[in-house]
Amino acid sequence: MSDQKNIKRNLIISAVLTLILFYLGAGHGLLNLPFPEILRNNQIFLLVIRVILSLLVIFVNRALFTKGISSIIHLSPDMDSLVVLGALAAFIYSTAVSVINIIYYKNADEYIGESELYFESCALILTIVAIGKLLEEIAKGRTSDAIKDLSDMSPKTALILVGGQEREVSIEEVKVGDTFILKPGMSVPVDGIIESGTSAVNESALTGESMPVDKSPGMVVSASTINLSGYLTCRATCVGSDTAFSKIVQMVSDSSSGEAPISKRADRISAIFIVAVILLSVITFIVWKLLGFGIGFSLSRAISVLIVSCPAALSLAAPVAIMSGSSVGSRHGILYKTAQSLESTGRTQIVVVDKTGTLTTGNPKVTDIISTESDIEHRDLLLSIAYALESKSEHPVAKAICTFATKRFVPVMETTGFEAVPGKGIKADLVLSGENHTVYAGSESFIAESLLGKKATEFNNDFSAKINQLVAEGKTPTLFASDSGMLGVIAVADEIKEGSMEAIEALRREDIHVCMVTGDRLATSESVGAKLGIEEDDVISEVMPQEKSAIVQKLKETGRVAMIGDGVNDAPALTVADTGIAIGAGTDVAIDAADVVLIKDSLVAAVDSIRLSKDTLRIIHQNLFWAFAYNLVGIPLAAGCFYKAFGLLLNPTFCAAAMSISSIFVITNAMRLFSFKTTEISINESTDDEDML
Template identity: 40%
Template sequence: MKENTFKIEGMTCSSCAGHVEKATRKLEGVIEANVNLATEKLVVKFDEKKLSAKDIISTVENAGYKATAQEKVDTEKSENLREKEIKELWNRFIISLIFTGPLLIISMGHMVGYSLPSFISLEDSPRTFALVQLLLTTPVMLVGYKFFKVGVRTLLKGSPNMDSLIAIGTSAAYAYGIFAVIKIFQGYPRYAHDLYFESAATILLLITLGKYLESVSKGKTSEAIKKLMGLAPKTARVEVDGKEKVIPLEDVKAGDIVIVKPGDKIPVDGIVIEGSTAIDESMLTGESIPVEKTIDSEVIGASINKNGTIKYRATKVGKDTALAQIIKLVEDAQGSKAPIAKLADIISGYFVPVVIGLAIVSGLGWYFVTKDVEFALTIFISVLVIACPCALGLATPTAIMIGTGKGAEYGVLIKSGEALESAHKVQTVIFDKTGTITEGKPKVTDILVEGMITEEELLTIAASAEKGSEHPLGEAIVKEAEDRKIELKKLDKFVAIPGHGIEVIIDGKDIFLGNKKLMDRNSINLLDLEEKSNVLATEGKTPMFISINNKIAGIIAVADTVKENSKKAIEILHKMGVEVAMITGDNKKTAQAIATQVGIDRVFAEVLPKDKAAEVKRLQEEGRKVAMVGDGINDAPALAQSDVGIAIGSGTDVAIESADIVLMKSDLMDVPTAIKLSRETIKNIKQNLFWAFGYNVLGIPVAMGVLFLFGGPLLSPMIAGGAMSISSVSVITNALRLKGFKPNK
């Protein structure tokens, strides 16, 4: 199976998106096809043995639209085209306004007490009155030719869209106006009262303004991608034959030696081979503190070098860099559909043909009742113009675009619209312990001494003894000594005692370092340290005993320390009404100690890596929506099994690949942020759909004259046109409110 993304040109509403989907889904070999109106993209999953990208492009073109394969889309050119489209719409609006303004004064001035000069007044010069209106309306019709071009083409192909409604409505008004002008010139001046030119021109004017505002707003929804794309530098300084050379970013190859000076942006990903510095990675991780880099440290493209000159070997370039991967993740998410969008899609697919039918039926119905062509035409045009499915089509994708973009801004990468929607239903969050709630790296937490020995002396002996050991607990003791800049002593003897600890000789002293079993085996009296060691164990710490010449000298306790924000993140989840569980392979005592420390509700201890997914499934069988948060390879099955898999960004590639959401900062505070963002986005989508559906449910009957039947007002086609434009703009404006989203603190 292959997945391709295509840029689609020529779509104007959700009906267009539906027609493109329908056409591509009919192709043999297509597994799934989804169009996102806001991003103007088509994502197709297909069997490449039965189908090619060319076949898909050809099918889209036969449906009346233009398709371009995503990899062939020039982003800069695409952005320029958007800017050009916005400018063109503004120019069309200004030209339409120049002609529509005088037209409204001439056609409707007398209704508000404005008296026209006699040579163009309705009573004195009906011919001039009509002819001037025709001359003023024609340029507005011509400048809005795209509505007619697209509308008629899609109508003839049997897949009418919003432009078809506008084209039929305004053409009917314009054509009837020409008919009235002919009648006036034939000696029937009463037809001067039946002119519909101002309706046609005003509808086009208002819809063009609506389209302009929509295009500007849609541009704002994709700002997150623009910001990410703008992070990468345009050039790189590389070393060629011992000399520095500045080359375009796209020419950098894996293996090139890149030189970065203070203040420069890192061009591509790589590994430092010379120098040291601090690098600001906040644009990618959201972490404001610069990260120290020395030889063998990894550097990320688009981060900023703060204070030292470094040389590094490029490892990932082009589309393989971390930045490119993030941009792709965000683009894929913005182009994807949330399940909540399906209802709107189904309705949009039938919407336009139904509206045309309703317009014809209501127009003819009123004509037979009133025998008044003008009245019937008013109803016909109003129904066509007010019933635009744009707002329906934009309700979901615009909110998803802004929601996923906002997430990326805070270092929360949401991979799809489905993940964004699923997260708001989460009732239980399961955290893996090691490396997720805890740092994953044991640290010395307590040093207790017995007798005349000092803490530093005890640590010196223990670290010197463990220097040759590869045990993680021993490594933690050695690191503590290094951090305190303690000079280690030379060993005269080293014996590893499996399951117990080690025996060494330092400066002629016989030293045992290990667990209680080692001390018991050598008949060493622990004195009151035994009780203290039990207290340390209940706190989730591992006590290691040190004896010198068969006398107890002290305890060094080592523990995998809790991450700084773990407790706070869990508190916020509780406030949000979310249950929190922890899963670990550790023994129950250690697991319970960590759980108590951070406020965990449920603990799954002594769980083998292969059984983690089964524990997630067990919770789901209780009827709960479960999110799993993990970082290791052994978390991947559980991440895939959960309703929402959340991977820590510092975790393994396998975990990140299996997850629906990736936390770039590796900060658990971003778990409640992801859930809150999902809740806010879904709330926004529901508001948008409510207004979009509500607008049509209320607007269409009013346009059909239902209120008029009961003595109420009749909807003018001009007001219908304005209302239609406002509906689309209001939906996008509501979605833009998500830009004010702030994470939980």
Template identity: 40%
Template structure:
């Protein structure tokens, strides 16, 4: 089965999306899901039976269009063209609808009308002028009629069908009223409904324009990300700088970036040093120092130094392209909470047509007359809004996932965004997640009158030849203190014991108790310090010079600066935090105590991590697993929500539901808080969408007027209310833009 995403054209509401889905899903070996907010369709199909052209034909037969995936520039252009078209249609409609309202309603409000269009003096001309003014308005809204009646004939009515039926009923009855005014009774002009039809079309065009503009804001995160990538870059070719289009850059090209310029693609610095602003990609506001050998990310901004870097990833392989792809997929996906709204929206329009028809018939047979019956019939048709229901969930997901992306939190699907708000327990891997994942020099103790600087110099010089991670920690620690390294004469690594080296005719030994015991070197002076350092989760090593105890040096995988703060934030959200590690229990418990973790599960093998997560789930816990290594992948997949630290392996990131680009545990709490805020926003949208229709439709049907002598709803007011309902849902979704992920 192949999975593809395409763009659907011609949709106006959730009923349209339902129609397209149904048309495809009734075919064997096709499974389709439409997102009305993004106007995209995700289709899983048997490529041996179907291709794009066959799928396109099915969609076209249902009344809509299908376009193969467009570039972001093409999509943005299509969107701008749509807004421009709606604006032009609205202007055309308004230019004629305003005088139409003036002529039809002016005399009722005491406004002077010229005699030629005064109904008391020229009822026939008054009526015909209204008809002539209505024609351009109908032309401006012709798409409502074309799509509306087509879908009605196909037995898949949509919001356009409601508008078309309501406006057509008003126009047809008004044409009958013109005939009666001219041939039977001039007073029949009181039954004209042209202004209702014209105003309905104009107001709904206004609503569509506002909706389109607001929808554009919901996907602003994608636009910002796309805008990060420069169009051109300078490469060095045969020793000469040459400007090329970004799509012409090849892996291995050397690219020159001056201060203030954007970095074109991902790469590795080969010359120069600088600081780089990666805030739009990682959410980290502080510029990052970069030196030779460091990686740079395409789309980030070079701040203050000229550099040359080798292109390592281009096109779709860059970090920025992968982020855009993840955000697009998330915004196009559906959350489980949307299913109820989709089902209701699918049956909504036929039910509204039935309610409107029954309403009209009841009012007519009750003796209220044809005019009153028509008023209630049209009001019910035009106040109903399936759009508000259809947009409630996907717009919030679009804004929520976009907000996450702006802050370095990539949520890979609508389902992951929704599921994250249910998390009660967060399981953290230790190495590389809570800790930095790289041992560093932490302590140096000296004995028997040896000098601290001398011992660090000898230890680092001896370890400089070793590839062991603990040796690397000692060497890097010495470099940070600007220690000058000495050349050794002899070097020997002794696995399970330590190392031995000769420097300046001094025999240096660094290792464990077994090494010291084998050389009959007393470690009594260091035993107390050894126990203290061990209890702190560090790895201490004895140092001897010429068979005399000289010092105790310790390294440790230290806790990240943000880990304690991150755990505190998780606790504030009411989450239980568990550490899951293969490290020894003493070290794990020390680190857990340092950062405030509730429970430790230590000394487990990599394959047992997923089993431990499963045990927690079986005990009723809703679990998020946070990790960064290959050995975390099964546990990430097993968890209800897998969260990968972005600096981790590709396998871990692939297995996760949420990816944190920054290597910062604070973003775990941020992702969960964002999920909670998004779900609250969706529930607000759904409440108002249902509440609007539950109250609005009975009001339009005249229930309050019939039983409580309340007001009647004019069709024009109903159309205005319908337009505002969709916009209000979109505006509420946009409130998520102000959510502070880092608080």
């Protein structure tokens, strides 16, 4: 920020001195302003003042001269070198002509008044360049401010428990395994796991979502989020630079300061371009002198060529867009690990999406309850039996059924003789209507084997069609029976994640081909694909984890592939893909393997990461086109190529203005990225399971 203040201060001084120079030159006459007689009648004294003021402008902008001259000495001229050469040429020529007039002409006052001097041009060139530098610094500042704002969110102290006593320590003193306290309103100092207490936590610093998240024992809290209500006791799991928030700040910093391939190409072109401009300037001077024009006119054309050329626009075209894109991404929970990641993501042609946890929630829920009798009493009895059997299982389907039954407050039954039949189901003994019965839960084949005679016939006739329908809908049915006959069916399904449908539609609008890869069975996969509008041929099911990377490798033969996933089994495919995109709620392994990390647990953020990258690339291409087109027109005009035929000519002052406007255009064009809008999704009112069934 101090650099920006220095540039602003120097710009103000340069602008004031330049205005005075214009006033002392032709400005007072053009604007019909009063002019002191002592200056009007003493041209030599006026000349000395103009030289001194010009030297002051040069001194104020000495950093530019130091850098520009140093680059020339080291044979690596840059944009600053062109400005310095042009400004020095204007100043030295004007001073030399003035000195010669004073020495060799008796009536010096009259001759000096007729001579073409460029003191004002020298000052204006430096002032306009300072304006461009300030705008460039402001653009950089917006990114660095975003990083600073992120860093400032981190608390400086933590409240830890030592020997049962609360003790406030600096954040650097907290170690993994320490127990820390969170009181209402406190920022979370480090990543940790809640050991006791419940609360609501504002995680907007990480996810961008303003809605608080309810927390309870066993759940994770992240550094720089805010505890809103309850009293929590937590155990530190990650500290310092290892916290999720610190990694986010580092990613934003790395991607902002990194150099994308397109930026490197622009820099190489710019280096050649600068040398070519210097040579062209010399040639311009020689040609006009050979054509019989005076030294003043020829030098003016050479200076104009130096000044009008704008390698700054060329060299800024990519970096300022990359900085802006990275900063905008971080504001929306999209973290590009490198500048190259930001560039490559927008070139995606094919997106491969993992199903479970990415397109779906990864948490199965009960969708259907079919009992032998349709009344509530029999449904609740079925749920009680289901809970009694499934409560002893750790399977996700069993957990979904138990969670649902708990919400319905069904009576709890005691079981004995519990037995699990691997790959088929479970059975146990319990008391129904005062009598002992054996009850079963499991697959269709397991129940069919468990029921005998007439009971099996009833099962086939009454439930087979219903079960087939559930399977066709992508649901997982669990059948329940007793030794007296069928009890019913409870189906569960992994819900499609909010925003997944809008994300798939948005990808299609971007002309991106979507494939879904999953280890789930064919019927379930095709059902989910159909709901999301993914073509049947693009649904690849029953895929082993090690096979995902091979599928991605094969797809790369037809276009640039982005893999989106969240689990350990997605990591190899994320690495193989041209761009790996990890859902932020996923595993550390997946996040480490990815090129882009999405803080929000939403596929829509993946779409936005591609859209933002595309917008950034579009801005870069626009900037490069402008830089080349501007120079293609500006340099011939400055050199005087159209002077004899059409009388078109640009003097050094106009060239300086044009050069700075070119840089300003590139910078402001890149800053348009800050108006980026994320993809909107329709938020459905959540309905409880009891309302659905």
